[in-house]
Amino acid sequence: MKRVLGPILRHFVEAGSLRVLWPDATTTVYQGAKPGPQAGVHLKNAAAVKSLVLNPGLAFGEAYMDGVLEPLDCTLYDLLHLLMLNAMNPAGHIAEQLSAAFRYVRRGWIQFNSTARSKQNVAHHYDLGNSLYALFLDKDWQYSCAYFPTGEETLDAAQEAKKHHIASKLKLDRPGLEVLDIGCGWGGMALTLAKDYGASVTGITLSEEQLAFARQRAQDAGLAGQVRFELLDYRHLTRRFDRIVSVGMFEHVGVGHYKAFFETIRNALTPDGIALIHSIGRSDEPGTTNPWMNKYIFPGGYSPALSEVFSAVQQTGLWVTDCEILRLHYARTIAIWRERFAARRPEAVAMYDERFARMFEFYLAAAELAFRVQGHMNFQLLLSPSISAVPYTRDYMVDAERSKTGAN
Structure with missing residues (x-):
């Protein structure tokens, strides 16, 4: 050969x-x-x-x-x-x-993420054990693209900035707004929206380990009455919310379910509600997921082309009120994760074995390079059923973000 x-x-x-x-x-x-x-x-x-x-x-x-x-x-x-x-x-x-x-x-079959299959896919990666993620995540357990206003921020600062950047777009202009967090992870976004913006938040996840961890965090923070977490598939939502946020979950929906996902967003929003979808995407045409990544890291996962996303949105009657492309922010995030994982690699070997550690370091290196040389990026899509849900210009976002971060 x-x-x-x-x-x-x-x-x-x-x-x-x-x-x-x-x-x-x-x-x-x-x-x-x-x-x-x-x-x-x-x-x-x-x-x-x-x-x-x-x-x-x-x-x-x-x-x-x-x-x-x-x-x-x-x-x-x-x-x-x-x-x-x-x-x-x-x-x-x-x-x-x-x-x-x-x-x-x-x-279509590879990404046929039914309710049962979605839960299995989530467990494959997110239920590996919190001790693994503690090796490289920030103090708030954010497992998604951070936001680097200058590119020099620490991981903790950049993840904090990411949450406020997203919150600024959601127009959280009064306390008590009902917010849904789809794919809430370990609860950091939900807790921030409750603590810093006075929102009443429901976080949903398919990861049992993340659910238990997030609930304990809410209890420890004294926010259990303001934030609740549920083990729930987005397709089973039955009530409406003023705001919806979803960070790093859309990659697990699957192309055949995009229209249903955005229909769920529309039906779960109040008439003047606002939703923000933060996802990995690709800058080129529709493609497929690398087979190694699909088998070992994110089964059923896929980073969509914007054309696939917009095609689904336009069938649902939702307005796209804003779209932002974050180019190298995730490359920077993963670079820091790689460094932190490498520094504590022996602990990963002790938790699992050498083959697992090699798998995980391969994943982190390949993921970073997908953003540096293969056209991957992140997009933040702001959606609403109403043409007038947000102000005429984006100034409201900048003003809200500066009021929380003190940035000039």
Whole structure:
């Protein structure tokens, strides 16, 4: 298979250079015509070489997890940087092109996130244990894109800024507003909206570990009478709210459920209500989820193109009153998570094992690079059934944000 993979790599590496140490101890350097990063890889057995020929999107991560593929004289991040940058080459790897085309045809099934399947998918990642996430998250347990007004903020400060940035858009201009938090995580957003804005918040999640943790946090903060958390699928909502916020949950909805999701938003809002959806997206056309990421990290997950999102929204009668694109904010967030995880990596090995730790560090490195070199971004979409729910201009957002953060 070396004779098959070699020509593939020669065609694949257009920018930078890749040095390969083969199982037979020979070395080949693949030099691209364009400038770019330099990296090396050691393929330790013939099975690893064969798997990279047949299904590179899945096999590369698995080979790293199994220890039969190792970065050579570079870091994992360096190696992934080179490969993910060159993967944007339209010609690419023929096997991966065919695999991606097949995934696209099947993506309706892959992302068929029924109520039962959604709960299983959430448990796969979010119920791994709070001790794992304590290794790298901020003090408020925000597991989504932070907001860096200057790019120099600490993780804690940037996550705090993210919450106030979102709150400013929701026009929380009077106490007692009923707010729904869809996919509430460990409860940080709900608690902030209650404590700092006087809202009455209901948070819903499908993660039993997050639910118990969030409820305890509300109790400890003395906010149990103002914030409640429920184990509930968004499709089972039966009441209306003045405001809805959803941060980092839309990626788990699935393309076949977009219209139903936004119909649920519309039906759950009061006539002049406002909803904010914060999600990972892609800047290019509709695509598919990497098979390794789908299998090991976020089963059923997908980062949509804006065209897919707007197409669904326009069928529901909702107004898009604002849309903001956050480009490198998540790359910066994940870079900090990577550093923090690496510093406490032995604890992750002790909790699980070496293979799990390799899986998680692979996930964090690949996720960061998706935002740096593969067109991923975050979008914040503001929605309302009413044309007049928010003021004429965005000034109200800026004024509200400055009043809470003191920013100039």
